[in-house]
Amino acid sequence: MTSYLRNWWTGSIPIAEPSTTASIPTIERLSPPPEDDDDGSKTEGEDDDDDSPPAFPSLSSAQRVQTSKSNIPTILSDSALMPPPPLPQLANRVPGVPAIRLSAPQSASSSLALPPTTTKAPVKLGKKRGKVALAPGFGPLDWANLKASGGDLRGVDQLQRIPPSVLKQHNKRDDAWSAFNGKVYNITPYLSYHPGGEKELMRVAGRDGTKLFASTHAWVNVDFMLDSCLVGFLIPEPASDY
Numbered sequence: 001m002t003s004y005l006r007n008w009w010t011g012s013i014p015i016a017e018p019s020t021t022a023s024i025p026t027i028e029r030l031s032p033p034p035e036d037d038d039d040g041s042k043t044e045g046e047d048d049d050d051d052s053p054p055a056f057p058s059l060s061s062a063q064r065v066q067t068s069k070s071n072i073p074t075i076l077s078d079s080a081l082m083p084p085p086p087l088p089q090l091a092n093r094v095p096g097v098p099a100i101r102l103s104a105p106q107s108a109s110s111s112l113a114l115p116p117t118t119t120k121a122p123v124k125l126g127k128k129r130g131k132v133a134l135a136p137g138f139g140p141l142d143w144a145n146l147k148a149s150g151g152d153l154r155g156v157d158q159l160q161r162i163p164p165s166v167l168k169q170h171n172k173r174d175d176a177w178s179a180f181n182g183k184v185y186n187i188t189p190y191l192s193y194h195p196g197g198e199k200e201l202m203r204v205a206g207r208d209g210t211k212l213f214a215s216t217h218a219w220v221n222v223d224f225m226l227d228s229c230l231v232g233f234l235i236p237e238p239a240s241d242y
């Protein structure tokens, strides 16, 4: 800008004739701007107000020279130079004998061993257990609805103190009591709703089922599931009075 003003002042840049109406003189450029020769030096009359950013990376930088050679990443060029891996067992194969072993190797420690077959059923450890197919109308939601209906699921008028000898008498399917964590429940109404099946649940009829229950599904909240079946509380056997 400074050089431009200097040129204007010294008269290098022609000035148009002042118009009769305007008091401020206008400046006209009559020749095209000089070509940029990119050598960093400024020529006379060159415009200094160039806001365009410089090329980055620099036009002559090593970075540009390297990438302009090829677009393939260096790592691929390096791997192309590597020799191929040796073919397995081809070097000392015997004609007529297949070189590729199709059966699983005897040693399981080899990292190249074939994966174990999945055609055989997995060996089950422990006893067989599982859910049973509940009859229609006996799902968890149906049990929740039955509880909420307010019907009598206890079979007793009031909560009782129950010793093991009394608990033992309630061991039939239509009259089954069981104790869990010191509370005695009438499990008969729940038998058809038990996801593990009636037979499994009857294993604790007439006795304390706390241990078996905990070893089967400790995550199940028995107090919530059977709250409306509570009969009473398990007490120690009273001493005989003879």
Ligand code: HEM
Pocket: 129, 130, 131, 132, 187, 190, 194, 195, 196, 197, 200, 201, 203, 204, 209, 212, 213, 216, 217, 220, 221, 222, 225, 226
């Ligand atoms: C009265 C107390 C019991 C209640 C409220 C109860 C409740 C349940 C519930 C809600 C399930 C489903 C669990 C789940 O989906 O994760 C279940 C499954 C099962 N229950 Fe019970 N249960 C009781 C007692 C027992 C007892 C005493 C046994 C005896 C072994 C037993 C054996 C099973 C079995 C084998 C399953 C299937 C477990 C599985 O998902 O593989 N349950 N029970």
